[in-house]
Amino acid sequence: MTNDVVDIGKGEPDFHTPEHIKRAGHAAIDQNFTKYTPQPGIPELREAIAWKFEVENGIHVSQQQVVVSCGGKHAVDNALRVLVRPGDEVLIVSPFWFAYPEQVRLCGGVPVPVVAREENGYLPDPAAVRGAVTSRSRVLIINSPNNPTGAVYPRDLLRDLAGIAVERDLAVLADEVYEKILFDGAEHVSIASLDSRIAARTVTVNSVSKTHAMTGWRIGYAALPGTLADRVTAVQSVTISAPSAISQRAALAAFNGDQDHVARMAQAYAERRRYVLERIDRMTALSTYPCLGTFYCLVSVSPLLGRAVNGVAIGNADVFAERLQREARVRVVSGVGFGAPKHIRISFAVGMDTLIEGLDRLEQFVTRCVME
Ligand SMILES: Cc1ncc(COP(=O)(O)O)c(C=O)c1O
Incomplete structure (x- = not known):
């Protein structure tokens, strides 16, 4: 059976990994650079990342404070493993990337969502963050640009959050x-x-996945203050030994090579974003707060909840997404797993043709919901 579902839910760039990065991966194989590497990553890659943190982010770390992992997801997991003890509370700004609460629970921690309201552009209210802190609070997770809301935290807000953390x-x-x-x-x-x-108490996680269209290479990294890099390395030594040698060489080319693709992709996302926002704006039953970053748009389906399609009541975003896929053959991601049960996440990390077709079908489905 042909798969006729139009997928506008994807969480990864639709672009291919740039040629010079792929060539570095090929070269690593040809040169038999295929053995275990040092546990925190190859020195030249850690050095390139430390330099990137310094120059692009203003984070002053030595090579020894950088650990390379199997993706940003793994870098988050590593950090939580060394920071969280059973019973510790971890504050997570909500809506959140679905993995954080589960990762916290895997460490025996207790995720504590702090709601960032849509009317505030999904920026957390520092007073709400402060109010959620208890004697058991240990970590605050922030994600900017944010998946799934697209919120980008301004400097002043970060200053307030840093003040609370200190x-x-x-x-x-x-x-x-x-x-x-x-x-x-x-x-x-x-x-x-x-x-x-704040630098002395912050783990900054990043990855080559989205920036360089390298999701499948599985390379992430973190800047870790104090002794945390050693502790994360100790965890990594018993969990993965080291990230893939081949992928590390490719990632090195991503940092040291031509960067044109980064702006090119961002430009394409910007054009698609404009189109998505225009289309959502025209669908009166749907609304969204304009994302300022990422390739996602979190769309409220609130007015449609409680309605029915083909006799099936739409109780929350899970049901909406399921019905949308079944009836209109469009895939989006339900917001339920992101702590946003009245929203769906649309991705514009897909080509323009897919986006047009997906939004056409979404619009027809929404019209049906409104009519029934
Ligand atoms: C907010 C956020 N953090 C981290 C990741 C992990 O990315 P990766 O493990 O591919 O580097 C993702 C992936 O979707 C994400 O959305």
Whole structure:
């Protein structure tokens, strides 16, 4: 059976890995660079990453404070393993990337969502963050640009959050994997760049996945203050030994080589984003707060909840997404797993033809929901 589902839910760039990066991977194989590497990564890659943190993010770390992992997801997991003890509370700004709460639970921690409201552009209210801190709070996870909301945290907000972290002795886990995908002049600021006090308690996670269209290579990395890099290396030594040698060589080419593809992809996302926002704007039953970063748009389906399609009541975004796929052959991602049960996430990391067809079908489905 042919798969006639139009997928506008994808969480990875539709672009191929740039040629010079692929060539570095080929060369690694040809040169038999196929053995285990040092556990925290090859020195030249750690050095390139330390330099990148310094120059692009204003984060001052030595090569020894950088650990290379199997993707940003693995880097988050590593950090939580060394930061969280059973019973510790981890504050997570909600809506959140679905993996964080589960990763916290795997460490025996307790995820504590702090709601960032749509009317505030999905930016967390510092007073709400402060109010959620208890004597068990240990870590604050922030993700800017944010998946799934597309919110980009301004410098002043980060300053407020840094103040709370310092005052209440919290570690901060800053996930910055979408840092290069920004719109309408939004600026990416790394919280660890603000001052030395916040830098000393922040783990900054990043990855080559989204920036360089390298999701399948599985390379992420983190800047880890104090002794954390040694502790993460100790964890890595018993969990994975080291990331793939071949992928590390490819990642090295991503850092040291031509960067044109980064802006080219961001430009394509910007054009598609404009189109998505226009289309959503015209669908009166749907609404969205314009994303300022990432390739996602979190769309409220709230007015449609409680309605029915073909006799099936749409109770939440899970049912909406399921019905949409079954009836209209469009895949989006339900917001339920992101802590947004009245929203769906649309991705514009797909070609324009796919986007047009997907949004046409979504519009027809929404019209049906409204009519029935
Ligand atoms: C917010 C966020 N962090 C981290 C990741 C992990 O990316 P990767 O493990 O591919 O580097 C993702 C992937 O979707 C993400 O959305």
